Amino acid sequence: MREDNHEKRMFYKFIFLLVVTGLIVIICIWKWTADDPKEQDPEEMFGKTEQQEDMNESAGLDEAKINDVLIDEEDKNSEAQETNTKDENKQNEQTESIQEEADLEQKYIIQYSEQEVEQAKEQAEKVLALYLLQITDWDKWNGTVTANYLEKVQKEIENFKDEKAKRELNTIDLFASQPLKDGEITYGAYATWHVTVKGKLTSKPMQLYYMTLQKEGDKWIVSNMVTPNNQNMEGEGKEK
Structure with a gap:
């Protein structure tokens, strides 16, 4: 009777070990299939982050430069337009002055x-x-x-x-x-x-x-x- 009990205990232990071993094997297989075999290196991830930040910063600088160029062009166009207006006004004044002088001289000629x-x-x-x-x-x-x-x-x-x-x-x-x-x-x-x-x-x-x-x-x-x-x-x- 005692021998039967001993054999049963040994049989249960053997079954238990098989179950545990099986669970370990299943967990290992699951972990191996679930994990990315090419896990990213933290340094590589950090480098990509910095590169992205640099790209974003560069894009921001480029946009700022473009805005500066556009503003400069607007200022130049405004200054050029103002200069052209002044030149035209000055030319018109000179033309009017010359015409007035010519009219006065013609008036003198008609009179004298x-x-x-x-x-x-x-x-x-x-x-x-x-x-x-x-x-x-x-x-x-x-x-x-x-x-x-x-x-x-x-x-x-x-x-x-x-x-x-x-x-x-x-x-x-x-x-x-x-x-x-x-x-x-x-x-x-x-x-x-x-x-x-x-x-x-x-x-x-x-x-x-x-x-x-x-x-x-x-x-x-x-x-x-x-x-x-x-x-x-x-x-x-x-x-x-």
Whole structure:
């Protein structure tokens, strides 16, 4: 009877071991089939994460650069448009000014004749040249200015003339201007000249003058000359 019990216990143990062994085998097979044989390396996963972050960051930078370029292009287009508008306005103003001057000169021609207007222009240019060059040979002034204005010119030249300085004209650009009263002709002039002392250039002034001419006999002569900025001989010259 005891032997039978012993054999039964041994048989149960054997069965138990077989079950346990079978369970272990099943678990191993299940784990082997469920797990990825090519499990990712943590370092590889980390590298891919960094690469993705770099790609995202690069994409963000590229987008920022594109936005900057677009903004720069908009600014450039805006500046170019503004510059073009200013240039067009300036050109329109210059065109209007030239047209106005041409209309005034035509008005003078209709009123006095082309020959008289041409003589008035030549007289205005001659007087301005004598004035800027500080010519004190008064015979050259005869027949170009009124007696009253000649007295004024003589005082100015005597006050401002420098014997050590030498003047030379560069340009005189005349244009017709609106007369102050009937019976007169007014011409404006942009004049440039330079002054040297002992052969050394000291200044290159540029000045705007207005000359009023009146008829005396059969000729037009200068009765007054002014500059909008300054009444002295040098005017407000610009250094170049």
